[in-house]
Amino acid sequence: MKTIYFNKNFSVTGAQIEAVNLEGRFSTLASHSDPENTMMLSANRNVTEPRGLLGSAYVDWLLDTVRQERPEVFIVGKEAGAVAERRAEFVALGVQLLTVADAPTLRHLDRKDEFLSAWDTSTLPIPAWTTFHDLNTFEAGVSELRAHPDFLPGVTRLCVKPARGIYAAGFRVLTEGRDLDSFLKGELYQMSMGEARRLFVQPEQEGGTLPTMLLMHTLEGAERSVDCVAWNGRLAAAVVRRKLPDGGPQLIEDRPDLLEAARKIASTYRLSGIFNFQTKDAQLPGGERVANMLEINGRASGGLRYSMAAGINFASLAARLALGELDPDDAPRPRTGIRVAEVKTARVLE
Missing domain, CATH: 3.30.470.20 (ATP-grasp fold, B domain)
Structure with missing residues (x-):
C-alpha cells in the first residue's frame, strides 16, 4: 500500500489523515514536534520532529525522513515555500511533492497586498483597498476609501488586517463606538477608530515599524x-x-x-x-x-x-x-x- 506523508501542519490535518485511513486506499505517515498532536495520533505511522527547526535545516530533516520512510506522496505543511525551492531533491528520492505552487507563487499569494495588486478582476471583483505602514498613511487611507465611489456614508465600514497572516489574526472592523462596550459584548473583531490610531502610532513612538497593513471596505x-x-x-x-x-x-x-x-x-x-x-x-x-x-x-x-x-x-x-x-x-x-x-x-x- 502506498503512503502519504504529512509533515507538521494545522490541526485540520488530523481530520484529513483520518479520512484517508477510513477510505483504506493509502497508508499514512505523520511528523510533528508534539507526539500527542492529533496528526500523530491519527496516522498509521509517525515520526517526531525536532523542535525549533526552520528553513534549510528543517528541509534537510524532511529529506532525511523521506529517504528513510520512502512515502510515495508528500503533502507539505510547514515550510512549504522552503521545500518548494528544493523540489528537485525530493523528486530525486521518488516522492510526489505537493506544495500547491512553486516558491515565488506561494510568496505572492501570502503577501495579500501584492496579490490584490495583481489580481484579475474579470475573474471576481475585489473591495476597495489600500495599504498603510504608519499613522499618517492610515489617516490618508481612511480619507481615500471614504471618498471612493462605492463608499456609502453611514453604511460602509472599514476594516484592517496585516498584509501577511493566517486565519483572522489582526483582522478588525473599525467602528466609531467605545472599545469598552465592544469588549464587554465579546466583539472580538471590532476596534474603534480611536483605539486604532493609538495602536498604529505606537511603533513610531517606540522607534519601531508597523508591518504593511491592509485597509479595506468591509463587505456586509x-x-x-x-x-x-x-x-x-x-x-x-x-x-x-x-x-x-x-x-x-x-x-x-x-x-x-x-x-x-x-x-x-x-x-x-x-x-x-x-x-x-x-x-x-x-x-x-x-x-x-x-x-x-x-x-x-x-x-x-x-x-x-x-x-x-x-x-x-x-x-x-x-x-x-x-x-x-x-x-x-x-x-x-x-x-x-x-x-x-x-x-x-x-x-x-x-
Missing part, C-alpha cells in the same frame, strides 16, 4: 470559503461553503460562478494540491449581491472538515492525482444543498 454580505483540489493547473474538485450566522452550520452550495473562478485560479497560478479561497458578497445599487475575492490560501483551510462532509476526501484525491491514478476530469463531485456541522470528539491518550 454572505461569506464563503471554497476548498479546492487541483493538479498541474487543472481543477479536480471544489466545494463552496457559505458560512451561516453565529458560527453554526455551513451550507454547501451549487455555485457555477465560483467553480469557474476556482478553475481560473488553478490555471493562472498552476496549482497542484489542496488550496482555498475566500469571498464575501457586495450589494450592488440594484440589490444584486456579487461575490468579491478576499484572498487565496496556498494550503488547506481550517474549515476543511465542512467540505469533507460533502463527500470529497481531499488528501486522498490529491495523492491519486499526483500518482496519475485519476484524471482531474474524473474526480468525484461533492454533494450540494446540504447543511454541515463540525462535531468535536474527545480521545483517551495512552
Whole structure:
C-alpha cells in the first residue's frame, strides 16, 4: 500500500489523515514536534520532529525522513515555500511533492497586498483597498476609501488586517463606538477608530515599524470559503461553503460562478494540491449581491472538515492525482444543498 506523508501542519490535518485511513486506499505517515498532536495520533505511522527547526535545516530533516520512510506522496505543511525551492531533491528520492505552487507563487499569494495588486478582476471583483505602514498613511487611507465611489456614508465600514497572516489574526472592523462596550459584548473583531490610531502610532513612538497593513471596505454580505483540489493547473474538485450566522452550520452550495473562478485560479497560478479561497458578497445599487475575492490560501483551510462532509476526501484525491491514478476530469463531485456541522470528539491518550 502506498503512503502519504504529512509533515507538521494545522490541526485540520488530523481530520484529513483520518479520512484517508477510513477510505483504506493509502497508508499514512505523520511528523510533528508534539507526539500527542492529533496528526500523530491519527496516522498509521509517525515520526517526531525536532523542535525549533526552520528553513534549510528543517528541509534537510524532511529529506532525511523521506529517504528513510520512502512515502510515495508528500503533502507539505510547514515550510512549504522552503521545500518548494528544493523540489528537485525530493523528486530525486521518488516522492510526489505537493506544495500547491512553486516558491515565488506561494510568496505572492501570502503577501495579500501584492496579490490584490495583481489580481484579475474579470475573474471576481475585489473591495476597495489600500495599504498603510504608519499613522499618517492610515489617516490618508481612511480619507481615500471614504471618498471612493462605492463608499456609502453611514453604511460602509472599514476594516484592517496585516498584509501577511493566517486565519483572522489582526483582522478588525473599525467602528466609531467605545472599545469598552465592544469588549464587554465579546466583539472580538471590532476596534474603534480611536483605539486604532493609538495602536498604529505606537511603533513610531517606540522607534519601531508597523508591518504593511491592509485597509479595506468591509463587505456586509454572505461569506464563503471554497476548498479546492487541483493538479498541474487543472481543477479536480471544489466545494463552496457559505458560512451561516453565529458560527453554526455551513451550507454547501451549487455555485457555477465560483467553480469557474476556482478553475481560473488553478490555471493562472498552476496549482497542484489542496488550496482555498475566500469571498464575501457586495450589494450592488440594484440589490444584486456579487461575490468579491478576499484572498487565496496556498494550503488547506481550517474549515476543511465542512467540505469533507460533502463527500470529497481531499488528501486522498490529491495523492491519486499526483500518482496519475485519476484524471482531474474524473474526480468525484461533492454533494450540494446540504447543511454541515463540525462535531468535536474527545480521545483517551495512552
